[in-house]
Amino acid sequence: MQFRRKIPFELTLTTYKLRTIENSEELKQVLALRDECFNAHIDKGEFDLNGDFLIVEDLQKNKLCGTYRLTHSDFVQNFECEEDFNIQALLEKSGPKLELAWACIHPDYRNGSIVSLLWKGISEIIKIRPAKYIFGITSVKDDPNNIALIQKNLEDTSFPYKVEPLNRRSQKTDAFELLPPPLPTAKSTWRRLIPGLMRAYLMAGALICAQPSYDTDLDCYDFMTVIDVDQAADTIAHHYKL
Numbered sequence: 001m002q003f004r005r006k007i008p009f010e011l012t013l014t015t016y017k018l019r020t021i022e023n024s025e026e027l028k029q030v031l032a033l034r035d036e037c038f039n040a041h042i043d044k045g046e047f048d049l050n051g052d053f054l055i056v057e058d059l060q061k062n063k064l065c066g067t068y069r070l071t072h073s074d075f076v077q078n079f080e081c082e083e084d085f086n087i088q089a090l091l092e093k094s095g096p097k098l099e100l101a102w103a104c105i106h107p108d109y110r111n112g113s114i115v116s117l118l119w120k121g122i123s124e125i126i127k128i129r130p131a132k133y134i135f136g137i138t139s140v141k142d143d144p145n146n147i148a149l150i151q152k153n154l155e156d157t158s159f160p161y162k163v164e165p166l167n168r169r170s171q172k173t174d175a176f177e178l179l180p181p182p183l184p185t186a187k188s189t190w191r192r193l194i195p196g197l198m199r200a201y202l203m204a205g206a207l208i209c210a211q212p213s214y215d216t217d218l219d220c221y222d223f224m225t226v227i228d229v230d231q232a233a234d235t236i237a238h239h240y241k242l
Helices: 024-038 045-050 113-128 144-154 171-178 187-193 196-203 229-240
Strands: 010-013 016-020 052-058 063-072 097-105 133-140 213-215 220-228
Touching: 010 113, 016 113, 024 052, 024 063, 024 097, 045 063, 052 113, 063 113, 097 113, 113 196, 133 196, 144 187, 196 220, 220 229
Parallel strands: 097 133
Antiparallel strands: 010 016, 016 052, 052 063, 063 097, 133 220, 213 220
């Protein structure tokens, strides 16, 4: 089965170009970057073929800088994050939905600017193909005690969508029950524990479910993340200068 672009998009910003890839050859390049970033061969088959891939290219160096996989509910009914979470309540909400997955930034460009450009592209794409909800998994690779601190502080924010980890891959999801209650943590301290991508989501107005699922393949904790586009529009515009 050949890859087919579903949402055409292209935008040039000074020395960078944002666009959705067009064919299977470009898909191979994107997947090679993904394997490099995660230091593993990641085969997601139909999920990759059914989505779109937004990329950022450095025009001066002719180099792929970063990518996101975007999967729109106008084209599919099943999403990859359903392998790890029960999100039926979210999917039953009215309005189109967009799943973001597998954010990858080339090691030479991990300074925050490429993430901002990718979000610029996402904001432009949902003008072309509207989405009421943006959702996906945020992966965090860290010591379980630090994960527990992140979880504890995320619990302070109400998460209005019923989401349950499925525990398909490991019982380690419940490891937090084995840890002592974390000591109170200053907000500045726990924020330093949050990786850049999760911080970017929070800045964009995201809600993150405090109970993660543990990924045995990549040895990381996956947090379900949801953005209500209507409620977060002003926040996104402010932080990403849209």
